[in-house]
Amino acid sequence: MSVIKRVVIEPVTRVEGHGKVTILLDEAGKVVQARLHVVEFRGFERFIQGRFFWEVPVLTQRLCGICPVSHHLAAAKAMDRIVGGENLTPTAEKIRRLMHYGQMYQSHALHFFHLASPDLLFGFDADPAIRNVIGVAAKYPELAVQAVMMRKYGQEVIKATAGKKIHGTGAIPGGVNKNLSLAERDVLLKDIDQQLAWARSAVKIAREYTTAHLKELLPFGSFESNHLSLVRADGAMDLYHGNLRAVDNQGTKIFDQIDYQKYVDFIAEDVRDWSYMKFPFIKTLGPETGWYRVGPLARLNTADFIDTPAAESARKEFRAVTGGKTNNVTMAYHWARMVELLHSIEKIQALLHDADLQGSDLVVKGERREEGVGVIEAPRGTLFHHYRVDKNDQVVMGNLIVSTTHNNEPMNRAVTKVAQDHLSGVEITEGLLNRIEVAIRAYDPCLSCATHALGQMALDVSVLDVEGKVLAEKSR
Amino acid sequence: MSDLATHILVYGYGNPGRGDDGLGPALVAALEPLHTAGLACESDYQLSVEDAATLAEYDVVVFVDADMNGPEPFWFDRVEPSRELGFSSHSATPGQVVALAREMFGAQVKAYALGIRGYHFGELGESLSEQASANLALALAFAQRAVREQHFDKYTRQFGVDSGRGCACDPQPEA
Structure with a gap:
């Protein structure tokens, strides 16, 4: 059975609101797709x-x-x-x-x-x-x-x-x-x-x-x-x-x-x-x-x-x-x-x-x-x-x-391109993290809205397998 | 009595259209009409880098914001300059704005934060929750007293967030 690993990065700093990046790898460790999950405010x-x-x-x-x-x-x-x-x-x-x-x-x-x-x-x-x-x-x-x-x-x-x-x-x-x-x-x-x-x-x-x-x-x-x-x-x-x-x-x-x-x-x-x-x-x-x-x-x-x-x-x-x-x-x-x-x-x-x-x-x-x-x-x-x-x-x-x-699809494409060029194995290096942020930031996205009360803001990085199991975590 | 040589800014921030997120501007809206000597009021959706220039014009700034998880009904503490990461795009934290004010404008402003406990965030709504309104009333009474007395550091010892507790009672009215 083919195993697809997921590398998850959340939230993306210095873009508004909180986003989460999931990088899907094939069993050879090659990036097949990256997804920017946006917690968009609805209603x-x-x-x-x-x-x-x-x-x-x-x-x-x-x-x-x-x-x-x-x-x-x-x-x-x-x-x-x-x-x-x-x-x-x-x-x-x-x-x-x-x-x-x-x-x-x-x-x-x-x-x-x-x-x-x-x-x-x-x-x-x-x-x-x-x-x-x-x-x-x-x-x-x-x-x-x-x-x-x-x-x-x-x-x-x-x-x-x-x-x-x-x-x-x-x-x-x-x-x-x-x-x-x-x-x-x-x-x-x-x-x-x-x-x-x-x-x-x-x-x-x-x-x-x-x-x-x-x-x-x-x-x-x-x-x-x-x-x-x-x-x-x-x-x-x-x-x-x-x-x-x-x-x-x-x-x-x-x-x-x-x-x-x-x-x-x-x-x-x-x-x-x-x-x-x-x-x-x-x-x-x-x-x-x-x-x-x-x-x-x-x-x-x-x-x-x-x-x-x-x-x-x-x-x-x-x-x-x-x-x-x-x-x-x-x-x-x-x-x-x-x-x-x-x-x-x-x-x-x-x-x-x-x-x-x-x-x-x-x-x-x-x-x-x-x-x-x-x-x-x-x-x-x-x-x-x-x-x-x-x-x-x-x-x-x-x-x-x-x-x-x-710009939803373009941002996903940008992250995919960066991940394909800079991800090695499943390790989320500072360099990769930085580059994913830089690519998303180019679009100046507003990922949610201005509810921002005291007590938020962090950068957490996780590596998950296909079943959601956390393989590695990283916080900034 | 107020020392008129001390220029104080109370800066409430938050989105009044997002339920209890509007606690900061709500406090300013209640405080501003009182025209307290030596006090200026400002409110906005959020803090941003240009607020560093504004801070440089004051001796003391009190940031007022809603708090999602803090002690009830509010807490009050010093704000130290912060170089921490976590800039959420177009907004800044009080510590970051203070750091920028010092770095860019040589400001020596003393900064404090008044965090008022809120409960309902992220939903569109034009009014505060009942419990947040009650917390706001207590925080407003406290802010009036603190500004009049200008004993900010004393109150940080009493209501500081590090103690793990907030103001557990209504501050006594000024004698």
Whole structure:
């Protein structure tokens, strides 16, 4: 009888929530598959049933303390459809965009400098005791302070537009409930030039690291895949609004300019008996080959151009590495993320100089509908919110596809690739553990949500046989 | 009386949409309207690296969070700078934020943690459980007293988590 051993690693540190990695070996000790088991929080769809639709943009923020703004805006966009207010006033759309770019900026800065940079600055094999953000602060204090101030700036943008840090109420069905005062604008303008300089510097760091380590990074957790995101009607990257575009591993369009209200005609979700998280795929390709990546790497692969000058220049450099073809290198997510960071701060700068932000025409309404889909490009990738509402204004159906779910299959592929390349026997070495974390972290996943009370956090590693017997354990 | 030269920050964190996980922000929401001299209040879903910059502006910080397993109704203890691993992606522990504040900003802030025992986590719910609410009331009374007196270290000896017990009784009202 063939014996398949399982190597289990849980939880994955420095990714949100707790995940568990199981590596399946054949009897010869060869890796046949790796599985990332995600303890995904469920129940939100049931929770919102019966709630009034206008409550949903606030309620959805309770899903997650990591990216509440993304859920807030995606839900608001869906509810725009319900009230017939999807054609927002210029003030409303620009306030929402400002909020969104603030979220993108702070999230990307945090991830790159405080989660990814320890791996990049110290190397994958560095002692975990120093390969962390506190190690970065000690050895590269200027960089660490810069990152904190970038993150703080993004948070201030969010606070100015959403009203408050927790359960912001800025976006409402059909618009927003506040504009940006001149005083708020001036506070944000004060630091904008410094933020732009830091963002340019961040792109330079990511580009130089990637190009200098290209030989090592090209195969690391990499594989060919499809890519999906929103793009604007003219093909430009648009993080707030657009139509769906999917390209294959060579850059050929699978579909383009699809109205996301019809997403169910193009995307389906597969289920597997070993995972609570679903596996989305492009319907025409089927679950075996139709899976795709989302997030910064995907967005740079799908967009024809970026409409801000510095980020467009950075995008061209990024695309040049693969000769203009689709970039399927997992570790290129970091560089792509920094291009978007630069794009976000350029957008913030332009918006802060736009007088529409001080406008007073905040809300529109039109023909009432009973169904709406809202899609946004969240920091981690495309985020779908889909609702049906009855005649009493109460939600009767909600369906969400979050970015980490889109990237479910790719993360499993990345871990499998790393395990195949770096696992020897059943011993979980520090080097293997580090590399599995590095590969997953490239996707910046949010594995569950922000319930985080005191008393959690650990890294435990176990080796189990096919019957679940623990062969070895390791804790960090 | 409060020493106005001492700037105190009470920082509650947690997700109010996740049942008892919202104990930290709930305490801040109750404390802030009292406008205690020398006291600033802050709340967020979780701690993060940029909080290091905020901490650097204060002499004393009291982190307030829900505790899944700690003593009832609450405990109170010093927070030492921590280099421990276990960063869960985008959030940080009090000890890590204090370490970053020292490392990056030279902050000398004294830090404490007030852990309030909760019971229901991970489920979407907008209210605290009955027992958590009772614990919150006791923790709030304690926080008010500690902030007014500024005898934080004294209370860590009384309610420190290392003793294996929390505050077993309602702190006596100030005379």
